[in-house]
Amino acid sequence: MGHGHHHHHDHHDGEPAELPPLLDTSIPDKELSPSEVSRRNLLRGAGVLGAGAAATGVLGSPAAAAATPAKAAQVVSSSHQPRGGYLWLAGDHHIHTRYSSDAMYRVIDHVRHANAFGLDWMVITDHGSAQHAKIGVEKVNPDIVTARSQIKDTLVFQGLEWNIPAAEHGTVFVHPGKNEVAVLKEFENSFDGVVKNATAGTSANEALAIAGVNFLADAVRRREIGDALFLANHPARKGIDSPHEIRGWRDAQPTIAVGMEGAPGHQAAGLPKPNGPGSARGLYDNSPSADSFAGYPLESYRTYGGFDWMTATVGGLWDSLLAEGKPWWITANSDSHNVYADTATRGPNSDFNTNGYYNDPVYGGAVNLTNTDFWPGYYSRTHVGATSFSYAAVMQALREGRVWVDHGGLISGLDVRVRVAGSGQRGVPLGGVLHIRDGSRVELTVTVDLAGRPNWAQFVPTLARVDVIQGDVTGPASDKDTFVAPNTKVVKSYEVGKNTGSVTFVHSLGAVDRPVYLRLRGTDGNRGAVGLRGAAVDPHGPAIDALGDADPWKDLWFYTNPIWVLPRR
Numbered sequence: 001m002g003h004g005h006h007h008h009h010d011h012h013d014g015e016p017a018e019l020p021p022l023l024d025t026s027i028p029d030k031e032l033s034p035s036e037v038s039r040r041n042l043l044r045g046a047g048v049l050g051a052g053a054a055a056t057g058v059l060g061s062p063a064a065a066a067a068t069p070a071k072a073a074q075v076v077s078s079s080h081q082p083r084g085g086y087l088w089l090a091g092d093h094h095i096h097t098r099y100s101s102d103a104m105y106r107v108i109d110h111v112r113h114a115n116a117f118g119l120d121w122m123v124i125t126d127h128g129s130a131q132h133a134k135i136g137v138e139k140v141n142p143d144i145v146t147a148r149s150q151i152k153d154t155l156v157f158q159g160l161e162w163n164i165p166a167a168e169h170g171t172v173f174v175h176p177g178k179n180e181v182a183v184l185k186e187f188e189n190s191f192d193g194v195v196k197n198a199t200a201g202t203s204a205n206e207a208l209a210i211a212g213v214n215f216l217a218d219a220v221r222r223r224e225i226g227d228a229l230f231l232a233n234h235p236a237r238k239g240i241d242s243p244h245e246i247r248g249w250r251d252a253q254p255t256i257a258v259g260m261e262g263a264p265g266h267q268a269a270g271l272p273k274p275n276g277p278g279s280a281r282g283l284y285d286n287s288p289s290a291d292s293f294a295g296y297p298l299e300s301y302r303t304y305g306g307f308d309w310m311t312a313t314v315g316g317l318w319d320s321l322l323a324e325g326k327p328w329w330i331t332a333n334s335d336s337h338n339v340y341a342d343t344a345t346r347g348p349n350s351d352f353n354t355n356g357y358y359n360d361p362v363y364g365g366a367v368n369l370t371n372t373d374f375w376p377g378y379y380s381r382t383h384v385g386a387t388s389f390s391y392a393a394v395m396q397a398l399r400e401g402r403v404w405v406d407h408g409g410l411i412s413g414l415d416v417r418v419r420v421a422g423s424g425q426r427g428v429p430l431g432g433v434l435h436i437r438d439g440s441r442v443e444l445t446v447t448v449d450l451a452g453r454p455n456w457a458q459f460v461p462t463l464a465r466v467d468v469i470q471g472d473v474t475g476p477a478s479d480k481d482t483f484v485a486p487n488t489k490v491v492k493s494y495e496v497g498k499n500t501g502s503v504t505f506v507h508s509l510g511a512v513d514r515p516v517y518l519r520l521r522g523t524d525g526n527r528g529a530v531g532l533r534g535a536a537v538d539p540h541g542p543a544i545d546a547l548g549d550a551d552p553w554k555d556l557w558f559y560t561n562p563i564w565v566l567p568r569r
Helices: 034-045 107-116 130-150 180-191 203-221 243-252 317-323 391-400
Strands: 086-095 121-127 155-163 169-174 228-232 257-263 329-332 380-386 403-407 411-420 433-437 441-450 463-472 489-498 502-511 516-523 557-560 563-568
Touching: 086 107, 086 155, 086 169, 086 391, 107 121, 107 130, 121 130, 121 169, 130 155, 130 180, 155 180, 155 391, 169 180, 169 203, 180 203, 203 228, 203 243, 228 243, 228 391, 243 257, 243 317, 257 391, 257 403, 257 557, 317 463, 317 516, 329 403, 380 391, 403 411, 411 433, 411 516, 411 557, 411 563, 441 463, 441 489, 441 516, 463 502, 489 502
Parallel strands: 086 121, 121 155, 228 257, 257 329, 433 563
Antiparallel strands: 086 380, 155 169, 169 228, 329 380, 380 403, 403 557, 411 441, 441 502, 463 489, 463 516, 516 557, 516 563
16 A cells, blocks of 8 residues: 555566566666666665675565565555545655755655655755755745656655754644745744754743744644644654653644654664664664753663654653643654765765755765665655645645554555444544443454565565554643653554565454553564563563664564544543
């Protein structure tokens, strides 16, 4: 149930299978699609390009390309077939271009790669800064408008990466329209923490962040823009997104501030580098600073199976919000700046400080295995259940929490419902609320479409296990800085262990006499840990990612957003 373009290489039984183009070295790079060039570069950099290509490490154990060449170049179909009443559209809301001081690609480069590997929507989010606030917003806009016209089956939003006053970064983006540049420019000049010298963790700066969220809501209310959303990026990376700040953003404008990255980008950073160890998945290699929230433990500064500690901890900060009954959704994104195994370098004679951008990148140099990122869609994907293929429908799906995320193509589709047992109804989807009579019997139904085809690293992932996580809804927290939900736990696990076809589970909650919520996660089973850093209720959660050696392809997970069940008395 993903989307993308696919290339068929038919052959008759008994005849040798035709090599996919990316493995056929007689075909020059210029004749390949962007995704094929990128995957060829990966194989090239690993020293295994050729008809017998078999790669380990970053590629997993022997690449599926070698064993099933007819399928190796296939990616996911973009037919936008409805599933459960929704179009499940894959996207990425955190992407940087040559208009960011630490990136280099053109907008069209990102859009072409994302489109080729199946993304239906994406957000361009260049860094907020004094330079960007002056000229960046309007300079990138024509490139985005051009990309929209050239690649019509991928929706391209304009946004920016907000330096949240007193906190970390966040994605802010708006519905396309005549005022998208003006509203984003005013927002950045008025509320960006760097532009306003408001990065310190003071109460005045926290108030400025709330004012920024209110500004976006007012712009929508005044119909200056069709819609706007804000999501917190890499929230635990530096420890400066305190629990009360997160609650403050959400409570101020719950239709604008809707969630956070459950998994950060920069996932290739954990790979060993040619001349030594890597960094950390997500670049989560920090320690507490003066502005960090003192209550966070040291282990919160690391990722777990590539996911942020706030999301990966059963009974942790995310669950503490859900236990209040507060919608707060998770996403997964590339944060793409500089792509692993690419050959591009910044355009010569660039003057970013004067122009606000780098010249067009130049390709053909050495394969760079020190870069930390993947192209959008190649590893991290955010799937939204939209009512139509449109900008408005994607934004509404994000707002309503019909969202699940995965890494490395672990699964290809997912349908999750909660319903009254025996009712015969389809049930409530992700992000929804099932209202029941007190004591009604309730069941969760889950259908997983397994991977079935190679991912970008050229192997077919195998889903080993799906966990059902349930928590009590206990109401508003008296302490706005709480980050625990002690009643949340894994209530059921289902073993899978195959990678084709689909599997369906039905989990009975029994008679429900109190408000609860449910969410899911799944894993390839390669790495796990008992009792995730204080969450003793978690029997086999994700393991902490080692600094310098954390191959993202060997530790794949998916997570869903929750569904609530609320009895009426």
